[in-house]
Amino acid sequence: MSGRVAVPLPKAYLLLNHGPTVLVSSAHGDRRNVMAAAWNMALDFDPPKVAVVIDKSTLTRELVEASGEFVLNVPSRRIAALTLAVGSESGRGIDKISKVGAGSTAAAVVKAPLIDDCLAWLECRVIPEPHIQKSYDLFFGEVVAAWADPEVFANGRWHFPDAQRRSIHYQAGGNFFATGEPFDA
């Protein structure tokens, strides 16, 4: 497991600003799950809010609606295969987190776990908008705690140290893009 330090909440949006694919982890009662979500974004600065699409057919949807909580985990290229795997199969009837070999750690505020080998983590409480959840499969969350690997994100900026510890952006058909070179416009 890599290091993890708190990100000040008004800087939490920076963890998603560049549009990485995330893992959504969830837990309720004795069940927990993780899925991949390319359709996510920051929604506000302070208090920080996020938006993420969670399909009706998923176990994650059931656990998020029951618990009112989720974590957005920003995976590294190192776990791209795992990200693809958890986006391709259902967690119903199994513990998908264990099945795919993902390590996890307890979060600080919510019950959903923090997935290991990620670069950053946003613990979220659902902001209930039942019509939007039902009509668009869209969930809003307030970020109640945020964390990042300090070797990769510090002082409000990403500094990817190597090829494997970069965020990833899902295209389609098992193909991702790594986050590329930084440049000043």
Add this chain to the structure above:
Amino acid sequence: MSGRVAVPLPKAYLLLNHGPTVLVSSAHGDRRNVMAAAWNMALDFDPPKVAVVIDKSTLTRELVEASGEFVLNVPSRRIAALTLAVGSESGRGIDKISKVGAGSTAAAVVKAPLIDDCLAWLECRVIPEPHIQKSYDLFFGEVVAAWADPEVFANGRWHFPDAQRRSIHYQAGGNFFATGEPFDA
């Protein structure tokens, strides 16, 4: 201006799936505008829908609410400086599109213009959700036409031909990431 061919609507989500920063163009009456938006995402496959945050203080907000239309333009690194510029100043009282030197072309279905030197364009009609617009500055759009430069996006996949014709992902403080190398997980 680069080439532009129609993207089948069920593939339009692929233009945003990897999380690029977009330009939001808008028009109403004799006014038009463009702004940058890192906070955007695909929301559905078919019919394709998108979500984008448009702050209350912006002229874009006024034009989008009045016209019920907008275009999401996917800028290339070649126009990163322009993307930063239109994200930093207001279009009130000026024609920002002309002021920043952006070329533009008429769209097929909506009145908002297509910004030149972009890689892809999604023409959208607002799906009215007044409570969400007011509470979260969030707009939903149905994609009614989609276009891409065929040298960069074809057959449902991005193939970035060179360093300047890549999509970009805004970090902060004038710093972007280029979309990086593709890989299969």
